[in-house]
Amino acid sequence: MAVQPKKHHGQLTIVIKLGTSSIVDEKTHQPLLSILSLIVETAHKLRRDGHHVVIVSSGAIGVGLRRMDIEKRPKQLPRAQALAAIGQCRLMSLWDQLFEHVRQPIGQVLLTRNDIADRTQYQNAQNTFIELLNMGVIPIVNENDTLAVSEIKFGDNDTLSAITAGMVQADYLFLMTDVDCLYDKNPRTNPDAKPITVVEDIADLAADVSSAGSALGTGGMSTKIVAARLATSAGVTTVITKSSKPGNIGAIIRYAESQRLARVSSRSSVANSDREGGLSSSIASLKFHSDHATPSTSTPQETPAQTETPPSEAEEVPLHTRFLANAHPIRDRWFWILHGLTPHGTIYIDYGAWHALSDKAGLLPSGIVDVDGHFSQQEAVRLVVVKRLPSTNHTSTAASTPATPNPPHNHTHGHVPAPVPDRNSLYERHHPGLVHSHSSSQLLAHHHQQQPAYELHNPAPFEIGRAVVNYSDVEIRRIKGLHSTQIHEALGYADSEYVALRENIALLGVEKSRPNTPSFGRSANEAEAH
Numbered sequence: 201m202a203v204q205p206k207k208h209h210g211q212l213t214i215v216i217k218l219g220t221s222s223i224v225d226e227k228t229h230q231p232l233l234s235i236l237s238l239i240v241e242t243a244h245k246l247r248r249d250g251h252h253v254v255i256v257s258s259g260a261i262g263v264g265l266r267r268m269d270i271e272k273r274p275k276q277l278p279r280a281q282a283l284a285a286i287g288q289c290r291l292m293s294l295w296d297q298l299f300e301h302v303r304q305p306i307g308q309v310l311l312t313r314n315d316i317a318d319r320t321q322y323q324n325a326q327n328t329f330i331e332l333l334n335m336g337v338i339p340i341v342n343e344n345d346t347l348a349v350s351e352i353k354f355g356d357n358d359t360l361s362a363i364t365a366g367m368v369q370a371d372y373l374f375l376m377t378d379v380d381c382l383y384d385k386n387p388r389t390n391p392d393a394k395p396i397t398v399v400e401d402i403a404d405l406a407a408d409v410s411s412a413g414s415a416l417g418t419g420g421m422s423t424k425i426v427a428a429r430l431a432t433s434a435g436v437t438t439v440i441t442k443s444s445k446p447g448n449i450g451a452i453i454r455y456a457e458s459q460r461l462a463r464v465s466s467r468s469s470v471a472n473s474d475r476e477g478g479l480s481s482s483i484a485s486l487k488f489h490s491d492h493a494t495p496s497t498s499t500p501q502e503t504p505a506q507t508e509t510p511p512s513e514a515e516e517v518p519l520h521t522r523f524l525a526n527a528h529p530i531r532d533r534w535f536w537i538l539h540g541l542t543p544h545g546t547i548y549i550d551y552g553a554w555h556a557l558s559d560k561a562g563l564l565p566s567g568i569v570d571v572d573g574h575f576s577q578q579e580a581v582r583l584v585v586v587k588r589l590p591s592t593n594h595t596s597t598a599a600s601t602p603a604t605p606n607p608p609h610n611h612t613h614g615h616v617p618a619p620v621p622d623r624n625s626l627y628e629r630h631h632p633g634l635v636h637s638h639s640s641s642q643l644l645a646h647h648h649q650q651q652p653a654y655e656l657h658n659p660a661p662f663e664i665g666r667a668v669v670n671y672s673d674v675e676i677r678r679i680k681g682l683h684s685t686q687i688h689e690a691l692g693y694a695d696s697e698y699v700a701l702r703e704n705i706a707l708l709g710v711e712k713s714r715p716n717t718p719s720f721g722r723s724a725n726e727a728e729a730h
């Protein structure tokens with residue numbers, strides 16, 4: 201069991217992520233001492249104010265390059281890993297020397313994906329973080345490059361910082377970078393590009409970004425958006441701001457907190473006047489609207505038009521982009537299933553099964569349309585919703601799902617999850633898994649002009665979450681579409697009536713909602729679950 205962080209009122213947990221380009225000079229690889237010193241001062245001030253601080257620091261390979269007088273980052277993995285081993289201890293020694301000036305103890309935490317794929321190890325890492333924070337230590341985190349090979353890599357330290365922020369249940373994640381914020385267009389080529397200061401729903405941003413073809417599409421920024429998506433889903437407000445001005449972190453937190461408190465008081469005034477005279481009149485009487493979602497109290501639909509409260513004249517708010525935390529964060533076991541585990545395959549389920557899962561049922565074979573990939577029992581898979589096509593080849597008679605269901609409507613969040621991007625998109629590359637792919641059997645079916653099991657385009661399949669399964673891909677191929685009482689007959693044994701138990705299923709953003717489905721028929725999965 202994870203120990204709880206000891207937090208007093210008003211205490212925040214802040215994760216600050218610095219990329220290689222903020223730590224060492226790009227050409228000479230000399231440490232950027234001024235930035236590092238400013239980070240130390242900022243972290244020290246935050247600590248003095250009673251907050252918890254975690255630093256995610258890249259730079260091991262960069263520091264190793266300088267130590268060995270090597271000009272370019274090597275392409276061969278073992279050489280890069282060796283340089284990381286050389287650089288990591290110097291990097292930590294640098295941090296330790298700088299923090300020693302303000303008598304601030306630090307601790308090194310090196311992680312790989314493999315380390316946290318096991319639930320007990322994940323909790324051990326979480327406990328270590330919490331213990332360090334409770335001791336007043338600043339953990340300094342990096343990927344364990346010496347061990348990590350591509351399949352067990354986080355991919356980049358943006359993702360690592362978001363997973364760390366989720367693990368320590370941080371309030372803020374600062375992604376320090378070489379631009380001061382996101383822009384609606386590429387500011388290098390569009391002089392009229394406007395800063396995006398607040399992103400309330402990152403799903404909306406993704407749509408804008410792809411259509412704008414803006415600076416957001418560049419490699420560095422895209423991984424930050426992926427990290428922001430992950431962190432905000434875990435309830436962490438995520439900030440992009442300039443790494444050369446780390447002193448801005450304090451001012452941004454003060455401003456963001458004032459916005460959050462303003463929203464809390466707006467909401468309580470809404471609640472009070474609602475009791476007296478109705479919601480609409482109280483919304484109309486609000487003096488200002490703030491930007492920050494408060495955890496758990498109300499749904500986005502209740503929030504009035506979102507604009508920034510103008511800062512007081514005395515306060516200069518440094519330019520930044522703030523991604524608001526999800527009001528219904530995915531935490532603990534569900535966060536671990538979604539982001540700690542690497543998916544080994546995909547299970548395609550029908551809309552009825554999605555309804556049943558949203559209603560807190562487990563996944564039964566009857567709701568499964570197709571399977572892709574090779575995985576064993578107790579491994580993680582993606583859950584992708586598809587529109588089942590009427591077919592005799594692919595489903596048993598038990599899978600009598602209606603062929604034209606309405607997509608479930610998530611009324612807590614006010615939107616249906618966006619269709620997931622292409623397998624080859626940057627999102628997929630930097631966030632392996634949170635996408636759908638058409639199953640190889642489906643593609644094969646199309647190739648051989650057999651009747652496909654599900655609709656490929658209208659509506660497009662989309663991922664709704666992840667699950668740890670009780671059956672392998674081979675077993676699921678044999679039981680898909682069957683009633684759970686038929687599992688024994690199909691396999692010769694029945695380890696469980698569920699392909700995945702509810703406690704092993706994590707949904708993306710629809711965890712707490714019940715789909716609004718007045719005209720929707722039940723699938724066999726759903727009917728069986730009730």
Ligand SMILES: N[C@@H](CCC(=O)OP(=O)(O)O)C(=O)O
Nearest residue numbers: 219220258259260261343357
């Ligand atoms: N873990 C590696 C760096 C990983 C990486 O490329 O991170 P970043 O510079 O944040 O994109 C290191 O310490 O050199």
